[in-house]
Amino acid sequence: MTAARTGQQGSAGAVTKVVIPVAGLGTRFLPATKATPKEMLPVVDKPAIQYVVEEAVAAGLSDVLLVTGRNKDAIENHFDRAWELEKALEAKGDQERLRRVMKSQVLGDIHYVRQGDPRGLGHAVLCGALHVGDEPFAVMLGDDLIDPRDPLLPHMLDVQKRYGGSVIALIEVPPELAHLYGCASVEPAEDDVMRVTDLVEKPEPGTAPSNLAVIGRYVLNPAVFDVLRQTEPGRGGEIQLTDALKTLAGMPAEQGGGVHAVVFHGRRYDTGDRLDYLRTIVSLASERSDLGGDFRAFLREFVAQLPPEVEDD
Numbered sequence: 001m002t003a004a005r006t007g008q009q010g011s012a013g014a015v016t017k018v019v020i021p022v023a024g025l026g027t028r029f030l031p032a033t034k035a036t037p038k039e040m041l042p043v044v045d046k047p048a049i050q051y052v053v054e055e056a057v058a059a060g061l062s063d064v065l066l067v068t069g070r071n072k073d074a075i076e077n078h079f080d081r082a083w084e085l086e087k088a089l090e091a092k093g094d095q096e097r098l099r100r101v102m103k104s105q106v107l108g109d110i111h112y113v114r115q116g117d118p119r120g121l122g123h124a125v126l127c128g129a130l131h132v133g134d135e136p137f138a139v140m141l142g143d144d145l146i147d148p149r150d151p152l153l154p155h156m157l158d159v160q161k162r163y164g165g166s167v168i169a170l171i172e173v174p175p176e177l178a179h180l181y182g183c184a185s186v187e188p189a190e191d192d193v194m195r196v197t198d199l200v201e202k203p204e205p206g207t208a209p210s211n212l213a214v215i216g217r218y219v220l221n222p223a224v225f226d227v228l229r230q231t232e233p234g235r236g237g238e239i240q241l242t243d244a245l246k247t248l249a250g251m252p253a254e255q256g257g258g259v260h261a262v263v264f265h266g267r268r269y270d271t272g273d274r275l276d277y278l279r280t281i282v283s284l285a286s287e288r289s290d291l292g293g294d295f296r297a298f299l300r301e302f303v304a305q306l307p308p309e310v311e312d313d
Helices: 048-058 073-078 083-092 095-106 121-126 153-163 175-180 223-230 241-249 274-286 292-304 308-312
Strands: 017-021 063-068 109-114 137-140 144-146 166-172 182-190 193-201 212-220 259-263 268-270
Touching: 017 048, 017 121, 048 063, 048 073, 048 137, 048 144, 063 073, 083 095, 121 223, 121 241, 137 153, 144 212, 153 166, 153 212, 153 259, 166 182, 166 241, 175 212, 182 259, 193 241, 212 241, 223 241, 241 259, 268 274, 274 292
Parallel strands: 017 063, 017 137, 063 109, 166 259
Antiparallel strands: 137 212, 144 268, 166 212, 182 193, 182 212, 193 259
């Protein structure tokens, strides 16, 4: 059992800041992302990035830093006022759409910084160092949408408050797919909390230390910034956050070290590739009170009319 830690670097006070990297090129969705940021692709009728920001704010992380890049102006525009649109909707008396349009601009205190060079997730997190300062903070990736009925971040924040250091979220994946993720070696700490002993970014097939894969939710000690500054480019020639976390896992608590993990068993929607993106849209649309009934009826009719050879594929 790991004792709760106190007096660590950056351990005082509630976590209120979150860094959300959104500078990626979205090459898996080309040509749709040639001029449109992948984070702005709609999931039913709301861009993916808004789901992530809403999750952060619901967990008490009202200070949001988006790490952007070139051609990402649409993200900033989305969280800004749209005076002409608002006036047009107000003139039409369309209060429901006006409310939904205005929601994105009052979610939280949103800031922006640019990642000038595409040097990986670790480098994107490092771009937030000046904004974050010397306090724990969260990192959220837009590829992972967590169902609000299964809150993950509040639990991670509680674990970080109890243990200090950093906290990551893990899911169980089929062993044959472990090479697609960062994977962790863990040992029990207390209750449902695990202590991370090793991390490997996208291990070679058959060499993963476990089938526990890292997903895009982190609560990090600010010691990670110094570690990232010294982390050499790893897999893909990029500065990997996984490599920095591996270093933190072996550092003493008084230096901000130690990494714990929670294994998430709730509903998660992966928008990281085209097929999972489509699955996400179908899943969320099917459960909508305003769309679900008609959409589910359409799906049943559509599948029933498919030729057998199409169904088998």
